[in-house]
Amino acid sequence: MTLILLVSLLSFGLFANITHAALVSILEAVDNFNIAWRNYTDTPWVGETDTASGVFGGDRAHSGVIGNDQSSTLYGYFVGPGWLTFYISVASEPNWDFLSVYLDSLSSIPKFKISGLVHQQGCVIQIPAGTHTVYWQYKKDGSQSWYRDMAWLDLVQYTRATITITSPSAGETWVWNAWHTIKWTYANPYNYGNDRQVQIELWKGNSFARLFTYWTPNGVGSNSYNVYIPQMAAGSDYRIRIWAHDNDNLLYDIEDYSDYFTIKEFYIPPIKIVTKLTVVSPNGDEVWPPGSTHEIKWTQSGIIASSVKIELLKAGVSVGTATASTPNDGSFMWTISASRPPGNDYKIRITSTTSSLSDTSDNSFTIGSGPPPTATLTVTSPNGGENWPHGTTHPVTWTYTGNPGANVKIELLKAGVSVGTATSSTPLGAGGTGSFSWPISATRAPGTDYKIRVTSTSNPAISDTSNNNFNIID
Secondary structure, three states: OOEEEEEEEOOOOOOOOOOOOOEEOHHHHOOOOOOOEEEOOOOOOEEEEOHHHOOHHHEEEEOOOOOOOOEEEEEEEEEEEEEEEEEEEEEOOOOOOEEEEEEOOOOOOOOEEEOOEEEEEEEEEEEEEEEEEEEEEEEOOOOOOOOOOEEEEEEEEEEEOEEEEEEOOOOOEEEOOEEEEEEEEEEOHHHOOOOOEEEEEEEEOOEEEEEEEEEEEOOOOEEEEEEEEOOOOOEEEEEEEEEEEOOOOHHHOEEEEOOOEEEEOOOOOOOOOOOEEEEEEOOOOOEEOOOOEEEEEEEEEOOOOOEEEEEEEEOOEEEEEEEEEEEOOOEEEEEOOOOOOOEEEEEEEEEEOOOOOEEEOOOOEEEOOOOOOOOEEEEEEOOOOOEEEOOOEEEEEEEEEOOOOOEEEEEEEEOOEEEEEEEEEEEOOEOOEEEEEEEOOOOOOOEEEEEEEEEEOOOOOOEEEOOOOEEEEO
16 A cells, blocks of 8 residues: 655644534535545544634544543545545544554554644545545543544545546447557546556457457556457447556556447448539520531530530420530530521530430520620720730739620730730639739730730620720830
C-alpha cells in the first residue's frame, strides 16, 4: 500500500474550553454524500458544526462519548482501485488513547494512528481493486481522560482510477485487412499509473477472440494503439478490452470494455456509370437562315459511343438528318439546306450510334429570317478613346438583355475589318453583364482605328461593336 502523509498540525489551544456544537448528519459533516457510512458500536460517531476550529465547511464528524476500555467506530465502503483522502484530529491522553484508521480489518496494522493533540492531519490511502472497508476507530485504555477525549474526521474525498475506451464506439464498423485505431483515456489522482502498461484484447460476445498486445504504455491522460484486422468471422458483437495491469501488485489492475462494434469483409459497391448526352446548341431562340452554316454543340458523360447521329426535328417529327454519323467530340458544323422551309418549331436530336441514348434541344429554334431578336448585346469597354499598349491585358466588358445565348465571340476590328479573334467562345456572363480579360499580342500593330465586336455564338444576329475607336499604342 502507498500511504501519503499530507499535513500534520498540532494545536494545543484548539481543544480547550470548547462547548458542543449543533449536530448535523455524518454525510454533511464529512463533506461526502456518496459513501454508505455505518457505525460499528453503540456509541456512534455524529456530525457537529464547529466554526471556531476552522474546519472545512464549518462542520466535521466526531467519535461518540465513551468510557475507559471502550471504542467508537465509523466505517464506509469503497470500490477500488482509487485514492481516499481525509483529515483527522484527536484530543486524547497521549500514547494511550488513539484514533486509528484501518483497511478491511480492525485487527490489521493501522494505516494511521494518532493520539494527544493533533489537528487536521491530512491522509491518503490507496484503495486496491474491489470493494473494501475503511474504519476510523477512537479507542481508550483502562484509565484517565484528557482534553475532550474524542477524535474527529473531516473532508473525506474518494477518487477512482478509471480507463475509458473512446474508440471504437457503438455502431462503428471495422473491415478486414486494414489498420484501425483504438483510443482510451485514463483518469487518476496524483498521476499514479501513468507508468503502468496495458493489455489490449479483442472479444466476441463474452468470449476472448484475440490478443493485440500484452505490453504497451498506458500514457498520460490518453493514448492510442493501432491494430491490424485480418480476415475473421464477421459480426456486430465485437468489443475491445483494455486491462491496465501492475506486474508488481495485481490488486491495482483496472479494465474497461468498449461498446459493441462490427467487423466485416471489406466491400466495394458496384460503381454505377451514368451515361448522358446533352444538346447545348441550338437550344432555343436561335435564328439560323437557310443556306447558312452553324455549329451544333453537345456534351457527354460516361461511356456512350465513338460516334453520334444528328437529326433535325420539326414539331417533334424528324424531317432530315444533319449527319448519320460524326465523331462524338461535342461539335459538328451544319450547313442548313437553302431549300429548308422556314419555321420556328425546329429542334436538334443527337443519338448514340450504338444505343438508344439521345437528347433533344430543350426549346425550339428558328430557320428563316425570323423576327428581330429580342435579346441584345452592348459593348461597354473599350468604347472609344482608350489607350491600350500592345503586350498588356485589359478587360473587354459588355451588357446584355434577354437571352443572347450561353457564349459570345469577341473580335478585333481595324477600320471596320476583322483582324483577329480575342476568343472564339467565352461565357456570356451573369446578371446582365459579362467580361473577358484580353491579352493584346505584343506584335499587334499600333493604330487609332480599332474597335471590339461581341457576337452571340448561337445567334450571330445578336451582336454589338464599340461606338468609337480606341488606340493600341507602343
